[in-house]
Amino acid sequence: MIRLCNLNMIQSKSGLSSARNNEWMEAATWNSWLGNGDGEGYLAWTTDGFTTERTLQKARYNRLAPARRILSHQRYATSGFTESNTHPAEGKHFALLHNGIFSGLGDKDVSDTRHYLDKLEANYEESGSVLQAVRDTNAVIDGSYSVFLVEKETGDIYYYKEWTTAMYLLSDKKRLIMSTSEANIRIAREMFGIKRGSRKVKANVLYKVEWDGLKKVGTFKNAPTPKAAEKLTYYNGVYDEDFADLWRPARNAEELSDEEIDEKLDALNKEAKGGRYDDKYD
Secondary structure (H helix, E strand, O other), X not given: OOOOOEEEEEEEOOOOXXXXXXXXXXXXXXXXXXXOOOOEEEEEEEOOEEEEEEEOOOOOHHHOOOEEEEEEEEXXXXXXXXXXXXXXXXXXXXXXXXEEEEOOOOOXXXXXXXXXXXXXXXXXXXXXXXXXXXXXXXXXXXXXXEEXXXXXXXXXXXXXXXXXXXXXXXXXXXXXXXXXXXXXXXXXXXXXXXXXXXXEOOOOEEEEEEOOEXXXXXXXXXXXXXHHOOOOOEEOOEEXXXXXXXXXXXXXXXXXXXXXXXXXXXXXXXXXXXXXXXXXXX
């Protein structure tokens, strides 16, 4: 499997702060940082109030006051190679943490995430609706994405993804935990003694993250892959044209399984000049 950025979230269902939340985030993000060390950022709701940080170094969650909720992002940069492009990206209305890549967007100065957020903000200005802004934006911008979206005025948190990315959700009576890394979910199960397994979050659904779980807001459709493939984006050493050749049949005719797509992407990534790949962190 090719590597993308990592997203991690933990929150107390009671809304009460706990240093144990910080402990899991510290352990999970060190695991993520091994393969995603191009920058880190977070949003945290602690006993000292709300705090955020963006850095090219490793963030330290055990130095924060006990938190009731933390969202974090460990970056694997494919565009916008500066600290200003570290997540969360912020606009007038939203703060956004993104795992994946938006096709045809981004250059060495400005990331694909920043371009995407600018479009999302513009669509929100027109509609005044989070769901409609997500629908309008994702109808014209294709890619591989998993997104936490925080509405700055209300503090409401939303999550959505398309089908090529994975988000795992683990829950017990005390906590709700989400991560793009199965390894980080395993860490949570061991740390908190959670016996039940995790589940994958469904694609193409906008969820509101409530304290006790995810609440469905509505659905959205993806942009057609061929339109996005007209532009080339350098991603992990593989151009989007190569990825589009794999995505197109799976999206339109479901001719390839997820495992077959993974195998083909791995082969492309290993062969690509300048591609970064390391079996150790799969």
